[in-house]
Amino acid sequence: MKINLTLLGFCILLGVFSCKRELRNKEASLDTIESIVLDTEPVSDKHKEDGAAKAIEMDKDCGEIFDAFFERFAKDSIFQRNRVKYPLEWFYYKDVTDKAPTMEIVEYGSSNYVDFTKDKEAFNNEYDKYEVEIEKKENHNLYKLLGIDNGIHVTYKFNLIDGCWYLVEILDEST
Numbered sequence: 001m002k003i004n005l006t007l008l009g010f011c012i013l014l015g016v017f018s019c020k021r022e023l024r025n026k027e028a029s030l031d032t033i034e035s036i037v038l039d040t041e042p043v044s045d046k047h048k049e050d051g052a053a054k055a056i057e058m059d060k061d062c063g064e065i066f067d068a069f070f071e072r073f074a075k076d077s078i079f080q081r082n083r084v085k086y087p088l089e090w091f092y093y094k095d096v097t098d099k100a101p102t103m104e105i106v107e108y109g110s111s112n113y114v115d116f117t118k119d120k121e122a123f124n125n126e127y128d129k130y131e132v133e134i135e136k137k138e139n140h141n142l143y144k145l146l147g148i149d150n151g152i153h154v155t156y157k158f159n160l161i162d163g164c165w166y167l168v169e170i171l172d173e174s175t
Contacts (some may be wrong), residue, residue: 011113025104063164066134066136069083073167074115074117080114084108084111085166085167086108087105087108088168089105089106091103091104095167101172122145128149129149130146130152131145131148132144140159143155144155152174153172155170158169
């Protein structure tokens with residue numbers, strides 16, 4: 001049973017971080033949005049005469065509280081990908097007998113969307129039950145998945161950087 005749970009946990013994490021997902025042309029990313037500079041060129045000749053200029057300014061969604069940030073991070077794949085600080089450090093144990101975790105660097109584009117929306121219901125699962133614990137600090141928060149009699153123990157570390165929350169590290173101590 002323990003080997004099955006370990007194998008399941010490893011397969012889930014492998015699936016999350018192994019597939020490469022490219023943005024399609026029709027999808028906007030924060031990198032694209034944030035690179036838009038204010039356009040001070042008049043829109044038309046009429047606007048030239050009026051001295052009017054169009055201004056484009058996109059909201060980076062910064063300054064939000066962690067709960068509001070995480071609600072969007074949990075269900076919006078584009079937002080999630082752009083709120084991960086790459087290269088992301090992912091620590092995990094290859095074997096239960098390892099003394100220290102293995103560190104893997106996850107580059108932009110090599111990670112998959114992680115659906116956190118079902119975490120609230122995970123306590124009611126028949127198998128792989130876990131509960132969520134959030135440790136809130138001033139400039140960082142730890143989002144923990146703690147298994148109930150199954151060895152699941154994953155910590156996601158979020159840092160507040162320039163007023164924006166970012167996922168900066170994953171520590172998987174599951175057995």
